[in-house]
Amino acid sequence: MFANIALRTVLKSSATVLRESGAVCSALSANTRTYSSALLSGGRRVSCVAGSFAVSPPVRHYARGAKKRKTTPEGLFSDLSPTMLKVDYTAVPLAQTTDDLVKRLLSLELASHSDKLKLKTEQMIEKVQRDKNDRSSVEVQVAMLTARIRNYQEHLQKHHKDIANKRxxxxxxxxxxxxxxxLRLVRYDAFEKVCEQLGITYTFPPEYYRRVTRRWLAKKAFCLKVFKAVQKQKAEQKMSSASTNTKAAETKA
Structure with missing residues (x-):
């Protein structure tokens, strides 16, 4: 009886050992299979589950694109130094001899946008005005409008939905x-000077503001053809009338 019990325990222990060894062997074989399949697939991991192959997607490391820096053009007031005095105090001699605190209050460092625009307008007027007291000539009006237009352009670059200022x-x-x-028709030399001093590129207006279509071109060609035919007919009539007049004069003579 004791011999049978001992035999049963020996058989049970041997069965458990065999099961554990079988599990280890199966794990090793699975690892070798995945390793060999990974080598064959070029480094990608391939898992074999019940006869099916599931290939994991390759890892791609894309380079992050560099952001392009926006090139901002020079502003309208970029050439104005902050130490310059405002327009109302440039002709005051006392403003030149005051202390630094008062000069700072009267300079462009603490000035508003309208004060800077006023000074820029005065600088542009001085380039094209005829004399010191000239404030109403065509050249001065063009300079004032140019300063205003460039101020609007700089504003619309930041606020492109501002329709009122665009208008x-x-x-x-x-x-x-x-x-x-x-000005170009009346004083061409002044026109050239204004365009050169203010940096204006003058573009000639188009000959026709109407949109060119095929129908319009055909109509224009037909009108020209009719006009030439009428002119030719009138010339022939003049020639015939002149010949009849000469014949009548000869018969009278």
Missing amino acids: RMLMAIDRRKKLLKN
Whole structure:
């Protein structure tokens, strides 16, 4: 009886040992299979589950694109130094001899946008005015409109949805275009000087403001053809009338 019990315990222990060894062997075989499949697939991990192959996607390390820096053009007041005095105090001699605190209050360092614009407008007027007291000539009006237009352009670069100021800018551009057109016809030398000093690129207006279409081109060609035919007919009539007049004069003579 005791011999049977001992035999049963020996058999049970041997069975557990065999089970553990079988599990270890299966794990080793699975590892070798995945390793060999990974080598064959070029470094990608391939797992074999019940005869099916599941390939994991490759890891891709993309380089992050560098952000392009926006090039901001120079502002309208970039050439104005903060130590310059305002327009109202440039002609005051006492403002030049005051202490630093008062000069700072009267300078452009603490000035508003309108004060800077006023000083910039005065600088542009001094370039094109005829004399020191000239405030109403065409050149001065063009300079004032140019300063206003460039101020609107700088404002609309930051606030592109400001439709009211965009409308005012377009109206100022049209007004300046009319003044330059008139100045070009009357005083061409002054026109060239204004465009050169203020940095204005004058573009000639188009010959026709109407949109060119095929119908309009065909109509224009037909009108020209009719006009030439009428002119030719009139010339023939003049020639015939002249010949009849000469014949009548000869018969009378």
